[in-house]
Amino acid sequence: MSLDLDNLVAIDVHTHAETDGCGHYSLPDELRAGADKYFGAESGPPSLDDMADYYRQRRMAAVVFTVDAESALGHRRLSNDDIAAAAAEHDDVLIPFGSIDPAKGKVAVREARRLVTEHGVRGFKFHPSLQAFWPNDRAVYPLYETISELGVPALFHSGQTGIGSGLPGGGGIRLKYSNPMLLDDVAVDFPDLTIIIAHPSFPWQDEALAVATHKPKVYIDLSGWSPKYFPPQLIKYANSLLRRKVLFGSDFPLIAPDRWMKDFDQLDIKDEIRPLILRENAITALGLTVP
Numbered sequence: 001m002s003l004d005l006d007n008l009v010a011i012d013v014h015t016h017a018e019t020d021g022c023g024h025y026s027l028p029d030e031l032r033a034g035a036d037k038y039f040g041a042e043s044g045p046p047s048l049d050d051m052a053d054y055y056r057q058r059r060m061a062a063v064v065f066t067v068d069a070e071s072a073l074g075h076r077r078l079s080n081d082d083i084a085a086a087a088a089e090h091d092d093v094l095i096p097f098g099s100i101d102p103a104k105g106k107v108a109v110r111e112a113r114r115l116v117t118e119h120g121v122r123g124f125k126f127h128p129s130l131q132a133f134w135p136n137d138r139a140v141y142p143l144y145e146t147i148s149e150l151g152v153p154a155l156f157h158s159g160q161t162g163i164g165s166g167l168p169g170g171g172g173i174r175l176k177y178s179n180p181m182l183l184d185d186v187a188v189d190f191p192d193l194t195i196i197i198a199h200p201s202f203p204w205q206d207e208a209l210a211v212a213t214h215k216p217k218v219y220i221d222l223s224g225w226s227p228k229y230f231p232p233q234l235i236k237y238a239n240s241l242l243r244r245k246v247l248f249g250s251d252f253p254l255i256a257p258d259r260w261m262k263d264f265d266q267l268d269i270k271d272e273i274r275p276l277i278l279r280e281n282a283i284t285a286l287g288l289t290v291p
Contacts (some may be wrong), residue, residue: 002091003061003288011095011282012055012062012257014155014198014223014249017083018045045253048083052090060257063249063286065097065125065155071104072132080111084119095286097123097155102133102140109146116150122286123153123196128177129161135177136185144190153194153285155221156183158208159201162224162254180208187215194285196247199224205231212245213237219285222277223249227263238277239270247285248278 046054048064055062064087066078080098087096098115100108115121124147128135135156147154158180164171180197181204187195195218201208212218220242222230238246248264250257269277283289 003095004092005279005283005288008059008061008279010058010060010248010257010261010278011286011288012060012223012250012252013196013221013247013282013286015051015062015064015252016045016254017048017051017064017066017078017086018253048086048090048094051252052086052093054252055093055257056090058257061093061095062252063095063097063123063155066099067125067127067130068099068101069127069130069132070101072101072130077101080115080121081119084115084121088120095288096121097125099125099127100143101131102126102137102143103131105139106142108143112143112146113150116152121152123147123155125155125157127157127161128182129157129173129175130163131177132174133177135182141189144186144193148190148193151287153196153287154186155196155198156180157199158183158197159199159204179204180211183218184211184215187211187218191217193217194287195219196221196285198249199251200230200234202231205234209233209237209242213241219245219247219281221247221249223251224255226255227260227267230267235268239268239273243273243276244281244284246277247282 051064064083066083068077070077084096087094098112098121100111102108112124133140158178160175161173164173180201183195183197197208197212197218197220208220212220250260
């Protein structure tokens with residue numbers, strides 16, 4: 001990986017690859033349209049080449065991933081291999097994560113190992129509500145064990161989701177799976193696994209703060225919300241106990257880093273903590289330097 005860490009102003013730990021560039025999207029059409037409406041997205045998803053150019057212009061790096069929810073949605077995923085290949089072509093700005101449906105069992109374990117050892121994948125994304133699984137289900141533990149052994153992070157969606165919002169029955173998406181307290185079990189049973197709790201975890205923000213404060217290798221990313229809507233307790237902890245545990249994330253392309261950064265500038269965050277959130281904490285959490 002040829003990231004020039006000294007030249008980066010920020011590392012966005014949460015962005016989505018949403019199209020393969022050939023007319024196939026990461027979500028079924030009705031869920032994709034609903035999410036675009038929820039977030040006010042005005043244009044179609046960018047290609048990975050476009051994403052790389054976007055972040056390069058801003059002197060930022062970006063973690064990029066899809067979500068494999070084939071068993072729950074019956075929708076073909078985007079290829080982890082293709083995302084890793086595109087990231088390799090833009091390894092000055094793109095950091096590839098994989099996503100594997102936990103329902104795939106031993107197949108998931110084999111793919112995780114292959115993605116890391118053969119394709120340079122640097123972590124894995126899970127979306128419990130979209131993938132319809134309990135994060136602390138022991139049936140998923142062999143996959144976590146492999147990820148932990150490989151020494152890469154696992155990033156979990158938490159809280160409410162814009163996917164399915166406003167659709168009848170929420171598009172069949174159940175919020176209950178994404179309570180961050182469920183990750184406390186994972187953090188106990190896999191103490192060497194770096195866990196990133198994605199998003200301000202409405203309506204479970206206090207649970208996320210408790211787990212991140214209590215478990216040394218649990219982080220929180222700030223994606224999916226404009227900073228002007230962050231709950232006060234999240235800002236308080238980011239400024240104090242969790243100053244080394246909070247990470248910049250946008251949720252691009254649903255929320256643009258430009259908008260996020262503009263609102264973050266207005267937030268009551270101490271000057272010495274801003275670079276930790278924007279860059280330094282991600283370097284540690286993602287293992288971008290050799291200890």
